[in-house]
Amino acid sequence: DSGVTQTPKHLITATGQRVTLRCSPRSGDLSVYWYQQSLDQGLQFLIQYYNGEERAKGNILERFSAQQFPDLHSELNLSSLELGDSALYFCASSPEGGFNQPQHFGDGTRLSIL
Protein backbone atom coordinates (compact mmCIF):
# COMPACT_ATOMS: atom_id res chain seq x y z
CA ASP A 1 0.00 0.00 0.00
CA SER A 2 1.66 3.23 -1.21
CA GLY A 3 -0.56 5.47 0.92
CA VAL A 4 -1.79 7.35 -2.15
CA THR A 5 -5.54 7.01 -2.73
CA GLN A 6 -7.21 7.57 -6.07
CA THR A 7 -10.95 7.62 -6.71
CA PRO A 8 -12.81 6.37 -8.56
CA LYS A 9 -11.02 3.22 -9.71
CA HIS A 10 -13.04 3.03 -12.90
CA LEU A 11 -14.97 5.64 -14.84
CA ILE A 12 -17.01 5.12 -17.98
CA THR A 13 -18.43 8.09 -19.80
CA ALA A 14 -19.20 9.43 -23.26
CA THR A 15 -17.45 11.78 -25.64
CA GLY A 16 -17.96 15.45 -24.89
CA GLN A 17 -18.47 14.89 -21.18
CA ARG A 18 -16.44 16.19 -18.24
CA VAL A 19 -15.02 14.13 -15.37
CA THR A 20 -13.08 14.76 -12.19
CA LEU A 21 -10.45 12.40 -10.83
CA ARG A 22 -9.43 12.69 -7.21
CA CYS A 23 -6.17 11.97 -5.43
CA SER A 24 -5.21 11.96 -1.76
CA PRO A 25 -1.44 11.99 -1.31
CA ARG A 26 0.54 10.12 1.33
CA SER A 27 0.38 11.75 4.73
CA GLY A 28 3.00 14.50 4.88
CA ASP A 29 3.70 14.65 1.15
CA LEU A 30 3.42 18.15 -0.29
CA SER A 31 3.82 17.33 -3.97
CA VAL A 32 1.24 15.69 -6.20
CA TYR A 33 1.90 14.54 -9.76
CA TRP A 34 -0.54 13.41 -12.42
CA TYR A 35 0.31 10.93 -15.18
CA GLN A 36 -1.53 9.43 -18.12
CA GLN A 37 -0.76 5.92 -19.30
CA SER A 38 -2.19 4.93 -22.64
CA LEU A 39 -1.40 1.82 -24.65
CA ASP A 40 0.71 3.48 -27.30
CA GLN A 41 2.30 6.33 -25.33
CA GLY A 42 3.46 4.74 -22.11
CA LEU A 43 3.52 6.82 -18.95
CA GLN A 44 3.25 10.56 -19.68
CA PHE A 45 3.75 13.26 -17.06
CA LEU A 46 0.87 15.74 -17.08
CA ILE A 47 1.27 18.21 -14.23
CA GLN A 48 2.71 18.70 -10.75
CA TYR A 49 1.45 20.66 -7.78
CA TYR A 50 3.49 21.51 -4.72
CA ASN A 51 1.80 22.77 -1.57
CA GLY A 52 -1.14 24.15 -3.52
CA GLU A 53 0.81 25.79 -6.32
CA GLU A 54 1.42 24.54 -9.84
CA ARG A 55 5.11 23.55 -10.05
CA ALA A 56 5.68 21.85 -13.40
CA LYS A 57 3.76 21.13 -16.56
CA GLY A 58 4.23 18.26 -18.94
CA ASN A 59 2.12 17.04 -21.84
CA ILE A 60 -1.19 18.28 -20.47
CA LEU A 61 -3.89 19.27 -22.94
CA GLU A 62 -5.73 22.57 -22.58
CA ARG A 63 -8.95 20.60 -22.02
CA PHE A 64 -7.39 19.21 -18.85
CA SER A 65 -6.80 21.12 -15.64
CA ALA A 66 -5.82 20.31 -12.10
CA GLN A 67 -5.71 21.87 -8.70
CA GLN A 68 -4.42 21.09 -5.23
CA PHE A 69 -6.50 22.05 -2.26
CA PRO A 70 -5.40 23.33 1.19
CA ASP A 71 -5.71 19.80 2.61
CA LEU A 72 -3.27 18.77 -0.17
CA HIS A 73 -5.64 16.49 -2.03
CA SER A 74 -5.72 17.08 -5.76
CA GLU A 75 -8.26 16.85 -8.55
CA LEU A 76 -7.68 16.38 -12.26
CA ASN A 77 -10.48 17.73 -14.42
CA LEU A 78 -10.90 16.40 -17.94
CA SER A 79 -13.40 18.13 -20.20
CA SER A 80 -14.74 17.79 -23.76
CA LEU A 81 -13.65 14.19 -23.58
CA GLU A 82 -12.53 12.41 -26.74
CA LEU A 83 -12.09 8.71 -27.46
CA GLY A 84 -8.32 9.17 -27.29
CA ASP A 85 -8.55 10.26 -23.66
CA SER A 86 -9.29 6.68 -22.66
CA ALA A 87 -6.34 5.74 -20.48
CA LEU A 88 -5.14 4.91 -17.00
CA TYR A 89 -4.55 8.06 -14.97
CA PHE A 90 -2.09 7.84 -12.10
CA CYS A 91 -1.49 10.20 -9.24
CA ALA A 92 1.78 10.15 -7.33
CA SER A 93 3.10 12.07 -4.34
CA SER A 94 6.43 12.91 -2.76
CA PRO A 95 7.52 14.88 0.30
CA GLU A 96 9.22 17.67 -1.63
CA GLY A 97 8.99 19.13 -5.11
CA GLY A 98 11.93 17.72 -7.05
CA PHE A 99 11.66 14.95 -9.59
CA ASN A 100 14.96 13.51 -8.40
CA GLN A 101 13.32 11.66 -5.57
CA PRO A 102 11.06 8.62 -5.43
CA GLN A 103 7.39 9.17 -6.04
CA HIS A 104 4.68 7.02 -4.51
CA PHE A 105 1.95 6.09 -6.92
CA GLY A 106 -1.70 5.34 -6.42
CA ASP A 107 -3.32 2.41 -8.21
CA GLY A 108 -4.81 4.62 -10.88
CA THR A 109 -8.21 5.54 -12.31
CA ARG A 110 -9.16 3.74 -15.51
CA LEU A 111 -11.11 6.09 -17.74
CA SER A 112 -13.08 4.63 -20.63
CA ILE A 113 -14.71 6.90 -23.18
CA LEU A 114 -17.51 5.33 -25.20
Place this chain on the structure above:
Amino acid sequence: DQQVKQNSPSLSVQEGRISILNCDYTNSMFDYFLWYKKYPAEGPTFLISISSIKDKNEDGRFTVFLNKSAKHLSLHIVPSQPGDSAVYFCAASENSGGSNYKLTFGKGTLLTVNP
Protein backbone atom coordinates in the same frame (compact mmCIF):
# COMPACT_ATOMS: atom_id res chain seq x y z
CA ASP B 1 10.50 12.09 -30.13
CA GLN B 2 11.09 9.43 -27.53
CA GLN B 3 13.85 10.67 -25.25
CA VAL B 4 13.90 7.56 -23.05
CA LYS B 5 13.83 4.22 -24.81
CA GLN B 6 13.50 0.70 -23.49
CA ASN B 7 14.08 -1.28 -26.63
CA SER B 8 13.17 -4.68 -25.23
CA PRO B 9 9.42 -4.96 -24.66
CA SER B 10 9.92 -8.22 -22.79
CA LEU B 11 12.58 -10.37 -21.13
CA SER B 12 12.38 -13.91 -19.79
CA VAL B 13 14.87 -15.23 -17.23
CA GLN B 14 15.27 -18.36 -15.10
CA GLU B 15 14.95 -18.07 -11.35
CA GLY B 16 18.33 -17.52 -9.69
CA ARG B 17 19.96 -16.06 -12.80
CA ILE B 18 20.72 -12.42 -13.54
CA SER B 19 18.14 -10.13 -15.16
CA ILE B 20 19.51 -7.17 -17.10
CA LEU B 21 17.09 -4.47 -18.18
CA ASN B 22 18.37 -1.76 -20.47
CA CYS B 23 17.45 1.86 -21.07
CA ASP B 24 18.83 4.40 -23.55
CA TYR B 25 18.29 8.14 -23.55
CA THR B 26 18.97 10.96 -25.96
CA ASN B 27 18.73 14.09 -23.79
CA SER B 28 22.11 14.99 -22.30
CA MET B 29 20.38 17.33 -19.83
CA PHE B 30 18.93 14.43 -17.86
CA ASP B 31 20.63 14.45 -14.47
CA TYR B 32 18.81 11.82 -12.47
CA PHE B 33 17.52 8.40 -13.37
CA LEU B 34 15.03 6.16 -11.63
CA TRP B 35 13.67 2.65 -12.07
CA TYR B 36 10.10 1.75 -11.19
CA LYS B 37 8.42 -1.64 -11.07
CA LYS B 38 4.76 -2.16 -11.86
CA TYR B 39 2.52 -5.13 -11.14
CA PRO B 40 -0.83 -5.48 -12.94
CA ALA B 41 -3.67 -3.40 -11.47
CA GLU B 42 -1.24 -1.46 -9.25
CA GLY B 43 0.63 1.80 -9.59
CA PRO B 44 4.39 1.88 -10.23
CA THR B 45 6.66 1.33 -7.23
CA PHE B 46 10.03 3.01 -6.87
CA LEU B 47 12.98 0.61 -7.02
CA ILE B 48 16.30 2.41 -7.25
CA SER B 49 17.79 5.63 -8.59
CA ILE B 50 21.11 7.09 -9.65
CA SER B 51 22.48 10.58 -10.03
CA SER B 52 24.33 11.49 -13.21
CA ILE B 53 27.47 12.13 -11.16
CA LYS B 54 27.68 8.44 -10.28
CA ASP B 55 28.11 5.36 -12.44
CA LYS B 56 26.75 2.73 -10.08
CA ASN B 57 24.23 2.41 -7.28
CA GLU B 58 23.42 -0.76 -5.43
CA ASP B 59 20.53 -1.73 -3.16
CA GLY B 60 20.33 -5.37 -2.16
CA ARG B 61 19.67 -7.48 -5.24
CA PHE B 62 19.26 -4.41 -7.46
CA THR B 63 22.13 -2.50 -9.08
CA VAL B 64 21.83 0.33 -11.57
CA PHE B 65 24.72 1.20 -13.87
CA LEU B 66 24.99 4.48 -15.74
CA ASN B 67 27.20 5.05 -18.79
CA LYS B 68 26.89 8.76 -19.55
CA SER B 69 29.07 8.71 -22.63
CA ALA B 70 26.85 6.06 -24.18
CA LYS B 71 23.67 7.59 -22.71
CA HIS B 72 22.79 4.16 -21.42
CA LEU B 73 21.69 2.74 -18.12
CA SER B 74 20.91 -0.75 -17.01
CA LEU B 75 19.24 -2.43 -14.06
CA HIS B 76 20.71 -5.71 -12.83
CA ILE B 77 18.69 -8.03 -10.60
CA VAL B 78 20.70 -10.80 -8.98
CA PRO B 79 19.46 -13.37 -8.20
CA SER B 80 16.15 -13.07 -10.01
CA GLN B 81 13.06 -14.32 -8.20
CA PRO B 82 9.58 -15.16 -9.52
CA GLY B 83 8.19 -12.22 -7.50
CA ASP B 84 10.32 -9.91 -9.64
CA SER B 85 8.04 -10.63 -12.60
CA ALA B 86 6.58 -7.22 -13.47
CA VAL B 87 6.90 -4.35 -15.91
CA TYR B 88 10.01 -2.23 -15.28
CA PHE B 89 10.05 1.43 -16.24
CA CYS B 90 13.13 3.55 -16.66
CA ALA B 91 12.63 7.28 -15.97
CA ALA B 92 14.88 10.30 -16.41
CA SER B 93 14.66 13.68 -14.73
CA GLU B 94 15.72 17.06 -16.08
CA ASN B 95 15.71 20.40 -14.34
CA SER B 96 14.28 22.60 -17.08
CA GLY B 97 14.91 25.82 -15.19
CA GLY B 98 14.49 27.09 -11.63
CA SER B 99 12.18 24.78 -9.77
CA ASN B 100 10.79 23.26 -12.95
CA TYR B 101 11.57 19.64 -13.50
CA LYS B 102 10.52 17.17 -16.15
CA LEU B 103 10.27 13.45 -15.74
CA THR B 104 10.24 11.25 -18.83
CA PHE B 105 9.42 7.54 -18.72
CA GLY B 106 10.33 4.74 -21.08
CA LYS B 107 7.55 2.44 -22.30
CA GLY B 108 8.61 -0.38 -20.01
CA THR B 109 10.00 -3.91 -20.22
CA LEU B 110 7.98 -6.89 -19.06
CA LEU B 111 10.23 -9.18 -17.02
CA THR B 112 9.14 -12.77 -16.51
CA VAL B 113 11.14 -14.88 -14.05
CA ASN B 114 10.44 -18.56 -14.54
CA PRO B 115 10.66 -20.94 -11.55
